[in-house]
Amino acid sequence: MNGAADMGGMHGFGPVVPESNEPVFHARWEGVSFALNMVTGVAKLWNLDAFRFKRESIPPPQYLNLSYYGLWTTTLEQMMLEYGVATPEELAAGHAIQPTKRAPHAVTAADVANMVRCGSPYDRPASAPALFKVGDRVRAKNMHPTTHTRLPRYARGHTGEVVRIVGCHVFPDSNASNAGEDPHWLYTVRFDGRDLWGEDSDPTVRVCIEAWEPYLELA
Amino acid sequence: MQLRTRALETILIEKGYVEQAAIDQLIETYEKKIGPRNGAQVVAKAWVDPKFRQWLFEDGTAAIGSLGFGGRSGNHLVALENTASVHNMVVCTLCSCYPWAVLGLPPLWYKSAPYRSRAVADPRGVLRDFGMELPKDTEIRIWDSTAELRYLVVPMRPAGTEGWSEGKLVELVTRDSMIGTGRPKHPGELP
Numbered sequence: 453m454n455g456a457a458d459m460g461g462m463h464g465f466g467p468v469v470p471e472s473n474e475p476v477f478h479a480r481w482e483g484v485s486f487a488l489n490m491v492t493g494v495a496k497l498w499n500l501d502a503f504r505f506k507r508e509s510i511p512p513p514q515y516l517n518l519s520y521y522g523l524w525t526t527t528l529e530q531m532m533l534e535y536g537v538a539t540p541e542e543l544a545a546g547h548a549i550q551p552t553k554r555a556p557h558a559v560t561a562a563d564v565a566n567m568v569r570c571g572s573p574y575d576r577p578a579s580a581p582a583l584f585k586v587g588d589r590v591r592a593k594n595m596h597p598t599t600h601t602r603l604p605r606y607a608r609g610h611t612g613e614v615v616r617i618v619g620c621h622v623f624p625d626s627n628a629s630n631a632g633e634d635p636h637w638l639y640t641v642r643f644d645g646r647d648l649w650g651e652d653s654d655p656t657v658r659v660c661i662e663a664w665e666p667y668l669e670l671a
Numbered sequence: 672m673q674l675r676t677r678a679l680e681t682i683l684i685e686k687g688y689v690e691q692a693a694i695d696q697l698i699e700t701y702e703k704k705i706g707p708r709n710g711a712q713v714v715a716k717a718w719v720d721p722k723f724r725q726w727l728f729e730d731g732t733a734a735i736g737s738l739g740f741g742g743r744s745g746n747h748l749v750a751l752e753n754t755a756s757v758h759n760m761v762v763c764t765l766c767s768c769y770p771w772a773v774l775g776l777p778p779l780w781y782k783s784a785p786y787r788s789r790a791v792a793d794p795r796g797v798l799r800d801f802g803m804e805l806p807k808d809t810e811i812r813i814w815d816s817t818a819e820l821r822y823l824v825v826p827m828r829p830a831g832t833e834g835w836s837e838g839k840l841v842e843l844v845t846r847d848s849m850i851g852t853g854r855p856k857h858p859g860e861l862p
Binding site for chain 2: 468563573618621640654659
């Protein structure tokens with residue numbers, strides 16, 4: 453979707469301002485927001501792509517005004533409602549209200565090391581050979597789905613070169629809608645900055661993205 | 672936001688999805704255990720060990736895994752080699768993808784609109800925000816983390832460090848030098 457999250461190439465946000473001696477979390481609730489997102493993911497209440505889709509679906513005026521973990525908490529609330537993990541009454545009360553839908557298994561402190569160590573690999577066995585090879589000129593399709601996609605707007609319609617065949621990976625566009633993982637070949641595609649940003653732009657810039665096969669066509 | 676987050680925490684604990692201790696443990700893990708020190712060890716080893724360096728650029732996940740780093744936001748790792756003619760810089764324009772396994776959680780600026788919007792279109796301007804100026808003819812490669820690959824920039828080894836041990840070199844490797852928005856420290860900058 454063409455939401456506020458897809459920021460590459462936008463103007464007007466001002467300079468990058470690094471914070472010196474920045475803490476990992478600026479307040480405890482930020483750490484809690486982070487931890488709850490990881491826990492609900494590991495509990496497989498929903499998948500990562502569905503979570504990302506929900507987050508980028510927050511209307512732009514709201515998205516741009518939320519802090520980073522404010523976005524996470526807001527998204528988590530919406531996911532818990534949509535997936536029946538909590539009711540609006542429970543969110544308002546700040547407590548579970550009986551009768552509750554209980555989890556089959558609680559994530560414990562003993563699970564944490566394993567959660568962090570294992571992560572969640574996204575590569576899958578391939579069911580067909582890769583369509584493109586390294587060196588191929590490919591065009592990122594001009595597509596504007598209202599559903600989730602990981603093809604940034606700034607790349608759409610532009611031609612680049614396949615520089616790496618990454619492997620066969622879970623396709624977020626399908627996974628985000630709970631339509632299955634539908635794995636596809638994933639490529640690293642390199643664009644010349646001038647093809648993306650115009651003849652007057654910096655000639656030394658190259659931009660690489662990862663693109664799934666359905667995003668691409670031979671140029 | 673604090674109250675709203677607290678409500679979610681309470682509900683998930685009361686419904687048996689998670690124990691309080693697991694939440695605390697996760698926060699502590701990312702506050703204290705997983706950080707840029709991990710990536711600095713990878714870079715320092717690549718500076719002194721040519722065989723490891725070659726392996727790192729061929730199969731980042733395996734080479735970095737051999738040092739004990741990987742897993743969450745590090746299942747698919749790619750190391751990027753800075754040279755005299757090519758400078759690499761990493762961004763996630765769509766959200767905040769970042770190689771947690773080697774750098775910990777990203778700083779606020781990495782997740783912010785100014786960085787996400789400008790890194791792909793005006794990288795030299797972004798580098799100037801960090802006080803960094805590259806030679807005019809240096810190629811700048813921006814890597815937009817649009818999938819589950821995670822990138823680690825391997826900066827050039829600073830001059831004047833010949834004969835240094837891996838342990839001492841680690842002290843020179845900054846977080847930003849592994850994102851591509853900074854350089855490693857010079858020997859003279861060490862205390």
